[in-house]
Amino acid sequence: MDADNSSADALSTIWKHSYKGGEWRSCVNKSSGGLPESNGYIYVEANGGLNQQRILVICNAVAVAGFLNATLLIPNFHFHSIWRDPSKFGDIYDEDYFISTLENDVRVVDKIPLYLMEWFDHNMTNVYNFRVKAWSSIHYYEEVVLRRLLEEKVIRISPFANRLSFDAPPAVQQLRCLANYEALRFSNPILTLGEALVSRMKERSVNHGGKYVSVHLRFEEDMVAFSCCVCDGGEQEEKNMIAARERGWKGKFTKPGRTICPGAIRLNGKCPLTPLEVPWTTRVRLLPHRFKIKQPNLMHELLIVSLTIVKSLCFYLVISLINY
Numbered sequence: 001m002d003a004d005n006s007s008a009d010a011l012s013t014i015w016k017h018s019y020k021g022g023e024w025r026s027c028v029n030k031s032s033g034g035l036p037e038s039n040g041y042i043y044v045e046a047n048g049g050l051n052q053q054r055i056l057v058i059c060n061a062v063a064v065a066g067f068l069n070a071t072l073l074i075p076n077f078h079f080h081s082i083w084r085d086p087s088k089f090g091d092i093y094d095e096d097y098f099i100s101t102l103e104n105d106v107r108v109v110d111k112i113p114l115y116l117m118e119w120f121d122h123n124m125t126n127v128y129n130f131r132v133k134a135w136s137s138i139h140y141y142e143e144v145v146l147r148r149l150l151e152e153k154v155i156r157i158s159p160f161a162n163r164l165s166f167d168a169p170p171a172v173q174q175l176r177c178l179a180n181y182e183a184l185r186f187s188n189p190i191l192t193l194g195e196a197l198v199s200r201m202k203e204r205s206v207n208h209g210g211k212y213v214s215v216h217l218r219f220e221e222d223m224v225a226f227s228c229c230v231c232d233g234g235e236q237e238e239k240n241m242i243a244a245r246e247r248g249w250k251g252k253f254t255k256p257g258r259t260i261c262p263g264a265i266r267l268n269g270k271c272p273l274t275p276l277e278v279p280w281t282t283r284v285r286l287l288p289h290r291f292k293i294k295q296p297n298l299m300h301e302l303l304i305v306s307l308t309i310v311k312s313l314c315f316y317l318v319i320s321l322i323n324y
Helices: 007-016 050-067 095-101 114-120 138-152 170-183 188-204 221-227 234-249 262-267 277-285 299-310
Strands: 041-046 071-073 107-109 154-157 212-216 316-320
Touching: 041 050, 050 071, 050 107, 050 138, 050 170, 095 107, 095 170, 114 154, 138 154, 221 234
Parallel strands: 041 071, 041 154, 071 107
Antiparallel strands: 212 316
């Protein structure tokens, strides 16, 4: 990221770069007219990490609701057992902006009318819940889900992450793009802190044109447990990872005949880098020795840097290219 380019400047010029002899073209195609009468309300529950919730829940929910001419209720974020983050949609994203940006393409509301909720004793758990298979096609929603939606007027889909195939018609893909690149804007507290941190990183990288690198560390308990790698934490680490795998995937790794070979997994390059290995790798392969690695002291600040730079709510190790 260059010091003399703001985020807005970068976004405004990105389409000017040629690709295979042509030009990049935006996939967003906003509508200008009104919407027909809604077929009903869809309520989805966003499971997974925050980045997964954004890409594989919110964007897909917008696409499904738009394709079915349904009204989308603001998605509910699960309290994740690993992240333990109680944030709601409005804590992370600008909810009013999300609703207004989509108003000509998909109806989005923050609550279901009371007269409809009376049918379910004002309890969402009484609403019919679809258990949709992972990576279902949009035609499944059209042929199966829509029929029930028209009958019930309110349906719930939980869990919803990964419940829509990547292979979808252009109209569905455009709704995904509209949600991700236009409608989802971070809330003001996150934007303010994020901009301050980006400015700080640029100032500290002034000797290198304000350039720095953001590396996705992705070294969390669930990821390490799922990888089945050994990270030199000894017997206690082994016990913790076995417990985490059982807690998160209930028997997936203990099926009869399944053998876990941490050494082979590491040799195949499938182990996440530890916080200690990251600076070693960057020293050897990326950065001259005169540069240093800067890791913000506060984990909260580290989270916000990732929000602003890569628009992904994951913890990132920020590497600042600064002279000693």
